[in-house]
Amino acid sequence: MEKILKIYEQIKKLFGCNQKSSLSSLTTYNVTFEEDWTSDWCNATPIIENSTVTFNAGRVVSTHGFKNISKITATIDLSGLEPTEIQKNNWLNASFYMVNSSTQPKGSNYCDAGNSGAPYCNEIDFLETNGNRIFQQTIHLNNQQRFEYSYTEALMDDDCYTQSNLTNNSSNGTHSLVDIIDVTIPFDMEIDFNSDYTNMTITVSQNGKSTVIYDVLNNGGADGTTINMSSLKSSMSVGWWITPSYWEGYSPKGPYNSPWFTGDCYNDKLCNAGWELSNVVVVAESQI
Numbered sequence: 001m002e003k004i005l006k007i008y009e010q011i012k013k014l015f016g017c018n019q020k021s022s023l024s025s026l027t028t029y030n031v032t033f034e035e036d037w038t039s040d041w042c043n044a045t046p047i048i049e050n051s052t053v054t055f056n057a058g059r060v061v062s063t064h065g066f067k068n069i070s071k072i073t074a075t076i077d078l079s080g081l082e083p084t085e086i087q088k089n090n091w092l093n094a095s096f097y098m099v100n101s102s103t104q105p106k107g108s109n110y111c112d113a114g115n116s117g118a119p120y121c122n123e124i125d126f127l128e129t130n131g132n133r134i135f136q137q138t139i140h141l142n143n144q145q146r147f148e149y150s151y152t153e154a155l156m157d158d159d160c161y162t163q164s165n166l167t168n169n170s171s172n173g174t175h176s177l178v179d180i181i182d183v184t185i186p187f188d189m190e191i192d193f194n195s196d197y198t199n200m201t202i203t204v205s206q207n208g209k210s211t212v213i214y215d216v217l218n219n220g221g222a223d224g225t226t227i228n229m230s231s232l233k234s235s236m237s238v239g240w241w242i243t244p245s246y247w248e249g250y251s252p253k254g255p256y257n258s259p260w261f262t263g264d265c266y267n268d269k270l271c272n273a274g275w276e277l278s279n280v281v282v283v284a285e286s287q288i
Contacts, residue, residue: 160263173222
């Protein structure tokens with residue numbers, strides 16, 4: 001009997017109450033934001049209210065960073081980027097992204113994967129837009145990048161775009177959101193990381209319809225881009241901070257060999273439009 005009890009105790013340690021479930025270590029956080037960079041040529045700055053940011057020109061940063069993220073969800077409203085009598089709102093970038101840092105990337109501590117003069121750090125772009133017409137999703141790790149594109153119905157009547165170049169082929173990292181997402185009203189986004197961080201998926205949804213617009217393991221990278229995901233896991237233990245922004249400079253064109261955006265439409269003004277990010281929630285092991 002004593003031998004049986006010892007075996008039972010060993011089994012309990014391996015599979016029973018003493019074995020901590022990975023799911024039990026996750027916490028759901030409502031993300032709050034602080035103002036960081038603001039434009040010196042627009043009168044208005046981002047308006048922050050808890051987990052909601054109404055973007056005029058500028059960038060905000062999450063109050064906390066997050067370690068070992070499992071999921072991020074948010075609501076995105078691009079209705080402010082609808083064409084108006086003043087301008088078409090092309091070449092304006094609503095950016096929802098996060099950067100990898102052990103300390104809050106604010107002010108002189110800001111970093112990203114671009115050539116903006118800031119120090120380099122890993123970056124993941126869940127959404128970069130050309131107005132409300134093209135979306136780009138990108139993972140930047142160790143100076144490598146892998147991206148996918150999506151296009152919306154909003155570009156169909158815009159002569160800045162070449163309709164014949166549009167492609168909807170997940171194997172090539174291109175996606176149509178026509179008849180799935182109406183960008184004149186808010187839609188939801190969900191970002192999921194698998195347990196070993198070899199994959200990230202991005203799903204957009206609205207009114208019961210949804211589609212995956214980024215999937216490292218199952219989709220192709222646009223323009224043949226690939227990435228080594230091996231360092232994502234270690235970067236998660238350092239921490240990631242959400243740093244959404246609204247700016248003018250880079251906006252996606254679509255595939256390089258046959259870009260969707262080809263018109264002479266670069267003169268729209270940042271100060272005449274904006275977007276809103278709300279209901280930002282992170283599921284992670286801990287926060288900084």
